[in-house]
Amino acid sequence: MKIFKFVKEYIFKYKIQLFIFLIFSIISWIISIGLPYITGNYIDSLMNFQNRQTIIDFTIKILLMGIINIISSFVVSYSYVKVQTKSAIELNFKALEHISKMPILYFKNLDSAYLNQRINSDSNTLISFVLSNFLDILIRALTLIIVFYISFKINRKLTMILIPLIPLYLAIYFIFKKPLFKSGYELKEKQNKFFSKMNEQLYNINLIKLNSTFEESQKQLRTSFSTMFESLLKYTRISYIFSSSDSMTMIISQIIIFFFGGMEIINENLTIGQFTIIISYFSMIMGCISYYLNLGKSYQDALVSYNRLEEILNETKEINGDKRINSIDTIVLKEVCFSYDDTNNIIDNFNYTFKKGNIYGIIGQNGTGKSTFINLILGLFNNYYKGKIYYNSIELKKLDMYHIRKRIIGISEQEPALINDTIGKNVTYGIDIYNYDDIEEVLKSLNLDINKFQDGLNTNIYEAANNISGGEKLKISLARTFLKNPDMIILDEPTSALDVNSIEKLEFILKEIKKDKIIIIVTHNRDILDILDEIIDLNVVNSLNCEA
Numbered sequence: 001m002k003i004f005k006f007v008k009e010y011i012f013k014y015k016i017q018l019f020i021f022l023i024f025s026i027i028s029w030i031i032s033i034g035l036p037y038i039t040g041n042y043i044d045s046l047m048n049f050q051n052r053q054t055i056i057d058f059t060i061k062i063l064l065m066g067i068i069n070i071i072s073s074f075v076v077s078y079s080y081v082k083v084q085t086k087s088a089i090e091l092n093f094k095a096l097e098h099i100s101k102m103p104i105l106y107f108k109n110l111d112s113a114y115l116n117q118r119i120n121s122d123s124n125t126l127i128s129f130v131l132s133n134f135l136d137i138l139i140r141a142l143t144l145i146i147v148f149y150i151s152f153k154i155n156r157k158l159t160m161i162l163i164p165l166i167p168l169y170l171a172i173y174f175i176f177k178k179p180l181f182k183s184g185y186e187l188k189e190k191q192n193k194f195f196s197k198m199n200e201q202l203y204n205i206n207l208i209k210l211n212s213t214f215e216e217s218q219k220q221l222r223t224s225f226s227t228m229f230e231s232l233l234k235y236t237r238i239s240y241i242f243s244s245s246d247s248m249t250m251i252i253s254q255i256i257i258f259f260f261g262g263m264e265i266i267n268e269n270l271t272i273g274q275f276t277i278i279i280s281y282f283s284m285i286m287g288c289i290s291y292y293l294n295l296g297k298s299y300q301d302a303l304v305s306y307n308r309l310e311e312i313l314n315e316t317k318e319i320n321g322d323k324r325i326n327s328i329d330t331i332v333l334k335e336v337c338f339s340y341d342d343t344n345n346i347i348d349n350f351n352y353t354f355k356k357g358n359i360y361g362i363i364g365q366n367g368t369g370k371s372t373f374i375n376l377i378l379g380l381f382n383n384y385y386k387g388k389i390y391y392n393s394i395e396l397k398k399l400d401m402y403h404i405r406k407r408i409i410g411i412s413e414q415e416p417a418l419i420n421d422t423i424g425k426n427v428t429y430g431i432d433i434y435n436y437d438d439i440e441e442v443l444k445s446l447n448l449d450i451n452k453f454q455d456g457l458n459t460n461i462y463e464a465a466n467n468i469s470g471g472e473k474l475k476i477s478l479a480r481t482f483l484k485n486p487d488m489i490i491l492d493e494p495t496s497a498l499d500v501n502s503i504e505k506l507e508f509i510l511k512e513i514k515k516d517k518i519i520i521i522v523t524h525n526r527d528i529l530d531i532l533d534e535i536i537d538l539n540v541v542n543s544l545n546c547e548a
């Protein structure tokens with residue numbers, strides 16, 4: 001029930017499609033029950049009357065029912081696909097949206113390919129489970145009642161003989177249920193891991209090439225494949241044994257029907273038409289029972305998916321307030337502490353004030369916490385830090401940092417991430433208002449002539465920016481920051497990949513624009529120290545200890 005409640009909001013968005021799906025499913029069902037009955041009666045009337053009109057009537061009925069059935073089956077599948085795909089994607093997007101607003105440290109140990117696959121398959125499993133079963137559960141129960149009733153009416157004795165087959169069927173199911181579920185689960189996990197390994201091959205292609213680790217990576221792939229393959233074979237074996245015992249029950253039931261049914265016909269307790277009706281109806285009964293048994297299994301699957309999705313959706317979001325500001329005049333830190341693991345403080349009892357009109361430099365050895373510090377004042381660690389951080393005297397945790405980062409802060413990261421799109425789109429990424437002519441201008445001021453690229457601003461940047469150089473990548477990221485013209489600019493290692501000439505140009509730009517901005521630069525470069533108004537050396541800054 002909780003699964004239905006959870007999924008309801010996504011499925012009911014498509015009410016009309018859902019209604020069409022239900023109506024046509026019911027039509028198909030009525031036909032499936034009526035068809036054997038009509039056929040059986042037809043055979044009997046042929047045996048008794050051999051009347052031409054009976055043949056014509058029957059043929060027309062069958063033709064009409066066939067046509068209706070084809071049409072309604074099509075409408076059922078079509079509307080099912082529509083509702084299923086749309087609702088599953090809504091659920092998928094909701095989980096992704098939630099994840100994107102979760103604290104950044106949640107992703108520390110996470111494999112994105114795995115997570116993506118997990119969300120996608122869970123959303124699909126859940127939605128299909130509800131869509132394909134909520135009507136079926138009722139319809140099958142009705143089928144059982146109706147079909148049993150008719151068979152009983154036709155021939156009580158034969159129906160009674162067939163009933164003991166049901167517990168036999170149940171017993172087979174319960175014997176195989178556990179191993180089947182276990183090996184199925186194992187197979188899924190192994191498949192996910194194998195997929196993840198395959199992904200890693202392409203993702204790390206540079207690393208593999210540069211170190212010529214072709215053999216090692218092939219070996220890893222093969223090992224991962226063989227464990228997956230073993231699970232696959234095991235699963236195939238168990239499901240074969242299960243399904244063959246399933247077919248055995250079916251064969252036994254047919255033998256019973258043919259033997260005792262035949263006897264009943266000879267004794268004139270059963271007509272041939274009725275005999276065919278019972279054959280069809282009994283296989284329907286078995287179908288319904290097998291449906292209910294499998295429902296238990298697919299319910300378990302759906303439950304796993306439900307729990308995994310809930311796990312993500314119940315994860316606390318990062319702290320983001322609702323106060324908005326339109327400019328940043330000061331940033332004040334008071335006794336700020338931050339650590340990744342609750343033991344070692346990376347930022348330890350830090351006090352500082354940043355003011356408009358200055359360029360600040362953050363220096364320190366590798367791993368002292370420069371990039372961490374940047375993320376901290378940008379609000380990415382709101383759930384974790386101690387002490388107080390104020391923007392214009394408003395506490396950071398009360399501010400709508402999504403809005404502020406989008407509008408009035410520009411950041412160029414230590415390892416700039418670019419999107420798979422054109423250079424133009426990369427420079428304007430996340431910026432709502434800009435002048436198109438300025439894009440080229442900004443790139444030029446950073447010593448990057450856009451005309452050297454074949455299609456200028458429309459040149460595509462490929463995955464992981466393989467077709468542009470490290471320095472060019474950095475310049476695109478810097479250009480994005482300057483084009484945005486924000487109130488605060490943060491540059492993490494802006495000079496690491498720049499040539500001497502470009503560094504001079506960057507310094508020139510920074511001096512030009514610093515008047516009404518707070519500019520913070522993380523750097524190891526001594527040359528750029530000249531343009532700094534103040535220097536924060538993280539090697540010496542962390543002095544006092546924080547209260548836990």
Ligand SMILES: Nc1ncnc2c1ncn2[C@@H]1O[C@H](COP(=O)(O)OP(=O)(O)OP(=O)(O)O)[C@@H](O)[C@H]1O
Binds near residue numbers: 108340364372
């Ligand atoms: N997500 C994380 N989880 C745990 N520890 C982290 C995480 N990110 C960084 N660290 C650790 O925190 C310390 C500071 O890292 P940070 O990236 O801030 O250093 P940095 O001063 O920017 O170094 P660099 O000069 O090399 O860029 C490092 O020891 C690093 O291992």
Ligand SMILES: [Mg+2]
Binds near residue numbers: 372
């Ligand atoms: Mg860093």
